[in-house]
Amino acid sequence: MDHTEITRHFTRSDGTFLFARWGRPIVPIVFGVEDQTLSVIKGAFEAVVALTGHKMAETDPELGANCMVFFFREWEELLAVPDLDRLIPDLGSLVERLVAAGANQYRAFRFDKDGTIKAAFVFLRMDREMSEQPAETLALTQVVQVMLAWSDQAFSTRSPLALAGDATILRPEIAGLIRAAYDPVLPGAARDASHALRLFARMERAQ
Template identity: 50%
Template structure:
């Protein structure tokens, strides 16, 4: 049994040892700011393919928010100050931008939640530095979307990346064990949000079976 599917609890356990899990409770409706028109279809294709891991598809709009999966690209973090209403989407916006600038960070993600604890909004900020420019849109879209599908812990991928690159065609994929965790997490019989650590056991059972079924069919 794969170690990831055998014990998924660390993927959702915060540094204070609290287990925190949430998945989206509504279809993702993406909108992207700061990229050229020629790049947009390729990025959205990658987003759609990553979302398909959940068993769902993208929506054109969210009935309440219009767009609920919002991407903002910039060259410098300070550039985002000119984006209308972004400070309303991100509490403590100025403090966040100052911290990202000080850290030299290139990515930031913020979630909003419905009353039942499920994800209803995700804002992704990306500073286009040399490392980001070196990535294909397919890689960037797959990686960032995957990390936005669930509320992973800060150290979830510290030891093992959930992403792999197929060398023959330079296509980025989500590793099967991590894809199985996501697919299992979206089982309608499981809660959309929980802080009960026993949830990890239910995830493990479902994800392990998914991986086994794939291996048996190979």
């Protein structure tokens, strides 16, 4: 992965560059799944966070939980979630857009004053496509996509995962990029595309 491809992973469809990683320990909470699936998702968080050298915690002093993952069948179910409209502005109109688009997933981030990720909200509508994915694949895919503020096009044509025998793993170049992104020498947020060169240098050094 060269610096041009790294740049693409953080350049949005409107042409702006935005890089951000978590600046506080991640405290995930999952709604709408059975205990067996919950343990799979927790394991995915633990594995990816260990890769980065970042931390998880039992609670966030300001938010309680700062990474919320919702599983459901229809988008309209979100309108009945207490206080969700306080966390997601214009929730009603957002649901209408997602229904109209036939979307099966949506992610939203909140940022601290220094630009690092403060909170993430993951919404997964379990349509046929989602339901056919193994729980491990679904969990790992979603955790990867909340570890950084990726471009909305980052994984539109290629999954961040790969098969290694019977196991589903992170593609090595994506694992390397995530690890480099959490290098404490680098800033936790950047809006200049030159940051991709710094990420590339960290990846090269690690090889």
